[in-house]
Amino acid sequence: MALILAFNIFTLFLVYGISEGQLRTGFYAETCPQAESIVRNVVRDAVLSNPNTAAVLLRLHFHDCFVEGCDGSILIDDGTPNAERHAFGHQGVGGFEVIEKAKTEIEAICNGVVSCADIVALAARDAIALANGPSYEVPTGRRDGVVSNISLADDMPDISDSIQQLKAKFLNKGLTEKDLVLLSAAHTIGTTACFFMTKRLYDFLPGNRPDPAIHPTFLEELKAKCPRSGDVNARIAIDEGSERSFDIHILHNIRNGFAVLESDARLNDDQTTKTIIDSYFGLLNPLFGPSFELDFVESIVKMGMIGVKLGSHEGDIRRTCTSFN
Numbered sequence: 296m297a298l299i300l301a302f303n304i305f306t307l308f309l310v311y312g313i314s315e316g317q318l319r320t321g322f323y324a325e326t327c328p329q330a331e332s333i334v335r336n337v338v339r340d341a342v343l344s345n346p347n348t349a350a351v352l353l354r355l356h357f358h359d360c361f362v363e364g365c366d367g368s369i370l371i372d373d374g375t376p377n378a379e380r381h382a383f384g385h386q387g388v389g390g391f392e393v394i395e396k397a398k399t400e401i402e403a404i405c406n407g408v409v410s411c412a413d414i415v416a417l418a419a420r421d422a423i424a425l426a427n428g429p430s431y432e433v434p435t436g437r438r439d440g441v442v443s444n445i446s447l448a449d450d451m452p453d454i455s456d457s458i459q460q461l462k463a464k465f466l467n468k469g470l471t472e473k474d475l476v477l478l479s480a481a482h483t484i485g486t487t488a489c490f491f492m493t494k495r496l497y498d499f500l501p502g503n504r505p506d507p508a509i510h511p512t513f514l515e516e517l518k519a520k521c522p523r524s525g526d527v528n529a530r531i532a533i534d535e536g537s538e539r540s541f542d543i544h545i546l547h548n549i550r551n552g553f554a555v556l557e558s559d560a561r562l563n564d565d566q567t568t569k570t571i572i573d574s575y576f577g578l579l580n581p582l583f584g585p586s587f588e589l590d591f592v593e594s595i596v597k598m599g600m601i602g603v604k605l606g607s608h609e610g611d612i613r614r615t616c617t618s619f620n
Contacts, residue, residue, distance in 0.1 A: 350485025364602015428541025438610025
């Protein structure tokens, strides 16, 4: 499997051309050989302390890449409300302290060498592995962005987006409908707040009716966990029955009306994205059909190349991840 993953990553380099191809695995092998192991250890300790941290770090990588590219712009905290991290679309995004801890430990031995953007990408990779997901190599060499503005996050994908809006937002980042399905499947780990469920459970259709895509049995379970007058901050698993294991279970739930998030449910309404989901459950799977894990790795590596900054003319290596140099 490692050989297949390496080949897929190499193929992505060919597809993306010379500019993005300057990212490479082992970028810090000579300049800071301990960098990846430091990130791995910090992430492991954080996930052992709180298993939900794996999902948090994966989400942080996604949100960083979808605004200004994978450049660590979401990490900036300049004390003003204008920093990107305060955008409405970034509600609930966390893991900042894990990235900063890894950065501090790396800076102690390799000052000014490893970017925060790369640490975010590496932390997501390690988080996935710790959640029993696939292991893969992360191409590194990103520089940190020098812009972080709340207005730039206006086009983040949202759970209430239509399938057409989701497709358009992914396409705008160079991602396909298949990438949309696979990266949405990252919801296989983690939780969401009842706040994001109110509309879907109680006000989706006129007359206070719920989303008809929710299986009737599951609808009652969700309402019990998120009553209309209940605690909007209460957390529920996004992948019911497998929230701590990175696996294909989320797609099984989506197919059968057990999707928690509205945006996940919409993947089963559209013929194209539904066909992609169904392809992982064919009679020839898992031996001869497409591999969910291999395809996910290809999509997340591809996502990690969105808008990368390369070289000192495009970005910096921050001394701390929360502030510009």
